[in-house]
Amino acid sequence: MITNEVMGILFTNVHDEYLGELTAKRAVASIPFGARYRLIDFALSNLVNAGISKVGVITKSNYQSLMDHIGSGKYWDLDRKKGGLFILPPYNTTESGFSESKIDALGGIMTFLRRSSEKYVVMCDANIVGNIDIDAVIEYHKEKKADVTFVYKSGAGSDNDRDKISFKVLKSGAIKDIRVDDSDSKTSNYSLHILVLEREKLIELIKEAQSKNLKHLTKDVFMAKEGELKYFGFKANTYATVINSREAYVKANFDLLDPKVRAELFCPERPIYTKNRDNMPAKYGIEAKVTNSLVGDGAVIHGTVKNSIVFRDVTIEEGANIENCILMQGCTVKANASLKHVAADKNSVVSKGSEIGGNKNYTVIIPKETTV
């Protein structure tokens, strides 16, 4: 694919409100995930792996942690003279001060869109965990001469998907009957919130929507224009999931313990890039007992760890017992503490001998930088 033909747009604040403590101090895009990543790494890597070298990152609020993570974009090779990474903070035109909807957000970056020369735009939400061959999506979009191509998955999807976009996909690949929030569609095709369209078309749609004061991109634009625009669906056959609730977050982390999921998500031909922290390798002590777990570099483990996700730079002291936990970067679990079904956010400390436990259906979240 010709690199300069496609640009990417990422939405980083999707569904912040549904993720509770995890998004108290950050945008959904920078939630730590999978022992060494942030959610946005998947979307960014998917774009970069398709040869896209210009990516606009739309931010709304709480984006310090995100900025810290992506920096100049060098870990994704997006520190470029031509193209590269564009952080697009809210452009203050609305009364509220920041964009409430995707239409507003895209309206706010109109200059960026107009000044670009790429023919196509790939729009992604930054809360999708998946390794999607965007290059194939673009080829498909061209082949079908579609106006908009939606990347979708078939199946039940998450029970908690509160902004589920579902539709019927005909044999030809064409999409009809787009619905939003259709709780009855238990088995259906649902959007992964990754879509491709021409840049000029996007500008046209957004301008029109703004002039009519429309708010919802899917409902007011795509649904309203069914019949007028040609929609096609590109089916993702490998692991992909939308992180739009605490439950979805916890489940997706533990999904990684399945070798099949890892093989699909971390396929060598399309690596998932993240910020390099130059940690040393993970260290397992003499008393360490680690089973069925993922561990990031820089972790130091002296205790017992079972069915867990241990991020970079986590310290687990002697006698500590960790089961079904997600320990994010920099956490310390002191000696003889016991954690079951706990997600400890970045840099939190669990004191000596303490016991914290959720259950299979409820994972306790320890907020960022707290000591318990």
Add this chain to the structure above:
Amino acid sequence: MKKTECVAMLLAGGQGSRLGVLTQKVAKPAVAYGGKYKIIDFPLSNCVNSGINTVGILTQYQPLELNDYIGSGKPWDLDRNYGGVHILPPYQQSKKADWYKGTANAIYQNIPFIERYDPEYVLILSGDHIYKMDYSKMIEQHKLQNAECTIAVLEVPFDEASRFGIMNVDENDVIYEFEEKPKNPKSNLASMGIYVFNWQCLKKYLCEDEENKGSSNDFGKDVIPAMLGNGEKLVVYRFQDYWKDVGTIDSLWEANLDLLNPKIELNLADKNWKIYSRTPSLPPQFVAECAHIENSLITDGCSVYGDLNESILFENVYIEKGAKVEYSLIMPGAKICEGAEVRYAIVAENAVVESGAKVGQSPEKTSNLEKWGVAVVGPNCTVGKNATVLPKSMIDTSVEDGETK
């Protein structure tokens, strides 16, 4: 023109022939170390952490891997507008062309490179040691002592002193004599091969040395003795921390396993003195239900289903169920299959140890200790099913099923 106080020149052209199969295709500084590093990461990271941002890397032997690894110098923050890292291979000149004839000649041939920065001092480093050192402190002492040359030294046990270049010093740490591998050492101050020179002085001696047809163009053998002979002020800089030459299979293996020894002071987790490296973007390591890991280091991309004890796994290593790995280094991309046993060994990049094979042995189980040593399986070699690789042997081609080598 902008002036640079100190330029570092890193001698990375050595073959490291004593590392055998490990340096058949790569120069010694590009040999893997500690799970995710290469030897050259240590001097390079030391430079950056010491505030030295102009580094010339002198390459000659098998430079492909090293060139590729260094690239723009980005992982070490050495991609700079001014200065930064430069690979300096030997080059053809209008009247002649020469390989680097010796360490001093390598610097001599690059006088024009150094002159571009008009430095006060030049720091000479080598790419075959594992250590963390703040070069700025050494330069500080060099200035205080008003020396022409400062040589970093380590106190070694007297019975080992005859293996090193030994500095004999007066009460002010001024060198009066240099002895290469003395039979009866008068001091135990061993040269670490790290020198700070006043550039103008070094340049003069390099030019004189080049004129001298009998010279071997070596720092230790020629330049330092010539400076001493002329009464220049040479002083030692005493270094106290961990330092290890990794020139042999045994010392490379030891220096790696030192990372597992809590008594040894080589802290790679120090946030203020990170060792940087170029690492591929790989998924986190996975430890399976059936795995058993004791006192080991493991890095990104590894999957462990077997038993691991006192070992280091480099990136993308796969240890199958029932495999046993003890006191060993398993380098990037290598695979140890079901039921294989690897003990006291180095399994190099992308090698495969098939099921039931045995590589190496513990010294306790060896009757003749003379014949014991670390076993080495070379890069891309396969040790066939139920084959045996004896202690101290070094494999550079694959071993057939059931064969013993």
